[in-house]
Amino acid sequence: MPSSPSDPLVNFKDGIRDGIPIALGYLAVSFAFGIQAASSGLSVFQATLISLTNVTSAGQFAGISVIAAAGSYLEMAGVQMVINLRYMLMSAALSQKVAPDLPTYKRLGIAFGVTDEIFGVSIVRPGILSPAFSAGAILIAVAGWVLGTFLGAFSGEILSAALISALGVALYGMFIAIVVPPARNDRNIAAAALMAVLMSALFTYAPVVKDISSGTRIIIITVVVSVFAALLFPVKGEEAENGE
Amino acid sequence: MGNNVYIYILIMALVTFLIRALPLTLIRKEIKSPFVRSFLYYVPYVTLSAMTVPAIFYATRSIYSAAAGFIVALILAFMRRGLLTVAAGACIAVFIAESFLV
Numbered sequence: 001m002p003s004s005p006s007d008p009l010v011n012f013k014d015g016i017r018d019g020i021p022i023a024l025g026y027l028a029v030s031f032a033f034g035i036q037a038a039s040s041g042l043s044v045f046q047a048t049l050i051s052l053t054n055v056t057s058a059g060q061f062a063g064i065s066v067i068a069a070a071g072s073y074l075e076m077a078g079v080q081m082v083i084n085l086r087y088m089l090m091s092a093a094l095s096q097k098v099a100p101d102l103p104t105y106k107r108l109g110i111a112f113g114v115t116d117e118i119f120g121v122s123i124v125r126p127g128i129l130s131p132a133f134s135a136g137a138i139l140i141a142v143a144g145w146v147l148g149t150f151l152g153a154f155s156g157e158i159l160s161a162a163l164i165s166a167l168g169v170a171l172y173g174m175f176i177a178i179v180v181p182p183a184r185n186d187r188n189i190a191a192a193a194l195m196a197v198l199m200s201a202l203f204t205y206a207p208v209v210k211d212i213s214s215g216t217r218i219i220i221i222t223v224v225v226s227v228f229a230a231l232l233f234p235v236k237g238e239e240a241e242n243g244e
Numbered sequence: 245m246g247n248n249v250y251i252y253i254l255i256m257a258l259v260t261f262l263i264r265a266l267p268l269t270l271i272r273k274e275i276k277s278p279f280v281r282s283f284l285y286y287v288p289y290v291t292l293s294a295m296t297v298p299a300i301f302y303a304t305r306s307i308y309s310a311a312a313g314f315i316v317a318l319i320l321a322f323m324r325r326g327l328l329t330v331a332a333g334a335c336i337a338v339f340i341a342e343s344f345l346v
Binding site: 018020021022024025042046049050053054055056059060063066067070072073076077080081084085086087088089090091092093094095096098100104107108110111112114116119120121123124161162163165166167168169170171172173174175176177178179180181182183184188189192193194195196197199200201204205217218221222225226227229230231233234235236 | 272274
């Protein structure tokens, strides 16, 4: 059974290394967020502050639309909860990945950086997740996220439309790189991923269900498909470590 | 904008952080239930797959360039290339495809 290195410095460096592609992808997305935030009337400081304190993509885009529409504070809380609820599932999965005696403040630090991408690189670490790895990945990824927002809000169009378009697939490319290799090793993961894709397509195009917001859609699909997969293909003991 | 922007930002940050922090701080023991363990085992792959398809096809200026990026990413990932290689490969494929399309 492979295990992660125990030296915090090595883990931190691994975190930085895995965080770099995330930061690059974030630059593009947060750049777009910065532009949109500025055009909905927020200052450069406010836009950057949102990115620094939230570190979510869908949640932030939804947030500025609530602000622009002068929605109620309660509506803001509700929107954020529904769109970001999937992080709760990721956080629960990570609770099984850290050392049981990990102190609360380190847990809070890891929790701050639970995004789709950082979660993705964390959960595929062999063995126990070191908080030093999270620190490295979060540091570099959040730096990219905040910098992109600042640049987008500050200077609008430095990047050509062709470049922004190309960078648009960066995050999805990473998701594919996270899912495909384990799916090659484990047919059950491949089956679960395929079910997720089919259901996602159904929810995107089929009448009635296509009106469900994307955040809610992801939660429904995650719960339904994961329950289904857990019942059909239960994982035995050590297999659940996700090691490659 | 009738309300205070900083209160909005505080609410956004607070709600989002609580969602992320509660399970990690409250679940301290190893979950024994095979069902829950299996469920959590599949969560990341299911979530990331559902987020990628079909959204990736609308992430660029043309559905065809996006499809080129998607296919290149699948091939590179199948060959077990790293995150950066797969992501960069997908971006380059989109860029090249669009130089013919747009």
